Amino acid sequence: MIRISLDAMGGDFGPAVVIPGAALALERHPDVTFLLFGQKSVCEPLLAKYPKLQAKSVFHDCEVAVGMDEKPSAALRRGRYVSSMWRAIEAVKTNEADVAVSAGNTGALMAMAKFCLRTMANIERPAIAGIWPTLRGESIVLDIGATIGADAQQLMDFALMGGAMARSLFEIDRPTVGLLNVGVEEVKGQEEVREAGRLIRESNLPTISYHGFVEGDDIGRGVVDVVVTEGFTGNIALKTAEGTAKQMAELLRSAMSRTLMAKIGYLFAKGAFDMLREKMDPRKVNGGVFLGLNGIVIKSHGGTDAEGYAAAIDVGYDMVRNALNEKIEQDLKAYHARRLPPAGPEEAA
Known part of the structure; x- marks a missing residue:
């Protein structure tokens, strides 16, 4: 099973796109389970319309949603630990999920992902x-x-x-x-x-x-x-x-x-x-991948529809299935090993 956490409140349309998009992705990938983070009053009625998705999902109530126009610093102060965006990322950190997907505010998502997951060793800055x-x-x-x-x-x-x-x-x-x-x-x-x-x-x-x-x-x-x-x-x-x-x-x-x-x-x-x-x-081709973090985060376009959101989930699925972060870590290790000067006689001894 590949476990995917979703920021249900992210994007221009929030759960109205995220939940149908997750249902489409589940049809393509039956080996997926979801962790959904969002506002209960909005998400649960929509989730009830997709019984197959509901059966493969665990829902977590989060009252705080990060605004699409919110400054990253403000979003981090207000939404740290409690927002649907933070908790979707945190699920990756705590190994409850293999990848997080959000259509929310890009700056806030990057700020929270860097703060929560940290960058890999020898990576100064992440990339999308x-x-x-x-x-x-x-x-x-x-x-x-x-x-x-x-x-x-x-x-x-x-x-x-x-x-x-x-x-x-x-x-x-x-x-x-x-x-x-x-x-x-x-x-x-x-x-x-x-x-x-x-x-x-x-x-x-x-x-x-x-x-x-x-x-x-x-x-x-x-x-x-x-x-x-x-x-x-x-x-x-x-x-x-x-x-x-x-x-x-x-x-x-x-x-x-x-x-x-x-x-x-x-x-x-x-x-x-x-x-x-x-x-x-x-x-x-929706779905930007945050590279260089100790965990996989996918950024969906904020204005996409259910089909586009499902495509972003597809990208996350492929990154986990094909061990993206393990490949990055191996390549970084090989590169930095080649940069090290050869050991001297004392070190070799």
Whole structure:
């Protein structure tokens, strides 16, 4: 059994999305049990509509819910130990759950997760990794908002963690890793990025294959399995891609309804448009993974529906089933072992 704790009050719609989303996820993964944390008066009537989910769940009443616009510091002061968000994360710390999922306030979720779970040894800052649809399938992009600015060593850590996630999610033995830059030439970009490239290249780890620098248009092409950047750039890239996808959908919808011939043409091409819509559906790749913590936390988009929330649960399920954190710890141990200087005669003796 894989045990998943859910912040039922998180997101724009709270239990109205979380509970149906959990029911959908249970249909796909019968080997799951849930711990639900939320307000009893709101959650229990909804939970009663899904008897199969109710039978596989343990509900915990939490009167405090973190607001979507609440500042992380305020949320931590007010919601520590008592909010549905905190208690969902805490269940991972106490080994009652294998992974926590929340659609709540991203800043508050990261602050609580760092405070409750702490970062892994040798990891200075965590990262949020997102799944990105590409022409080749899917890639992982990190960081997409946890760490604003990053030095070379932190980018190196992101590369290790992203590689471990790619092995867990895509089941690739040696994923390719690229650093997002303003050009592919080694002399371009900020000093931190160039230095990170050197660190990754010289690490020569068997678990990742360093591709080199990649540019923004390489992300959608799927040139590499893992794209590494710092959170400011990654978040802008993510929001730009989401906005462009919505813009293209609106332009296509407008063009297809403009004239009678366009409407007839749409009918003939409906199958192709349906495939495009399926490919670009953000719900299918919902679920950012908090990497670098002593426990797995998944951030769902706050405005998603039940299908999107179920996808976030799917990501958490895969991360646990494929031992994400164990892979990260092994890779970090191997990397830092290679960085240690060789033992001298006295130490060897």
